[in-house]
Amino acid sequence: xxxxxxxxxxxxxxxxxxxxxxxxxxxRLPPAALERDSWLTAPRAWGERPADYERWLQIRRxxxxxxxxxxxxxxxxxxxxxxGRDGQALRRLVAETRRAELxxxxxxxxxxxxxxxxxPAGVLLNxxxxxxxNLPCLLLQRFNRLRITALLQRMGRQRPxxx
Numbered sequence: 001x002x003x004x005x006x007x008x009x010x011x012x013x014x015x016x017x018x019x020x021x022x023x024x025x026x027x028r029l030p031p032a033a034l035e036r037d038s039w040l041t042a043p044r045a046w047g048e049r050p051a052d053y054e055r056w057l058q059i060r061r062x063x064x065x066x067x068x069x070x071x072x073x074x075x076x077x078x079x080x081x082x083x084g085r086d087g088q089a090l091r092r093l094v095a096e097t098r099r100a101e102l103x104x105x106x107x108x109x110x111x112x113x114x115x116x117x118x119x120p121a122g123v124l125l126n127x128x129x130x131x132x133x134n135l136p137c138l139l140l141q142r143f144n145r146l147r148i149t150a151l152l153q154r155m156g157r158q159r160p161x162x163x
Contacts, residue, residue, distance in 0.1 A: 111123065
């Protein structure tokens with residue numbers, strides 16, 4: 001087999017293996033690890049707002065085209081199956097958006113490993129691939145979490161005696 005074929009196979013196998021490993025590890029995160037935002041998942045200081053995602057990224061136009069691999073491992077859930085108006089369902093959905101965001105943040109840097117066997121042009125191609133396949137998913141998770149968190153806050157203010 002030619003060297004280029006091995007390199008392509010190494011990339012495909014590497015991405016697949018890394019994706020399975022990261023997904024498997026993320027599925028095993030304890031619920032407590034997903035209850036609150038970390039510095040990675042917290043809204044940014046510049047004041048992230050769902051309206052900005054809608055206006056500048058037109059996220060509602062393309063979000064339905066993204067896959068949901070939430071059920072790839074036993075015990076996982078599709079985020080669409082968590083849609084509900086009760087606080088518990090919404091908090092679970094917020095936690096799942098954190099899990100998904102962490103997965104895509106952890107998947108993205110695999111392109112760096114491709115520098116071990118690819119020439120610079122191939123590494124650049126993998127960087128573009130990693131960005132094209134992870135950035136939209138990251139943006140969608142942040143958008144959804146911002147919207148749901150705002151809804152939960154409104155629900156808390158409407159509850160009698162709820163503050």
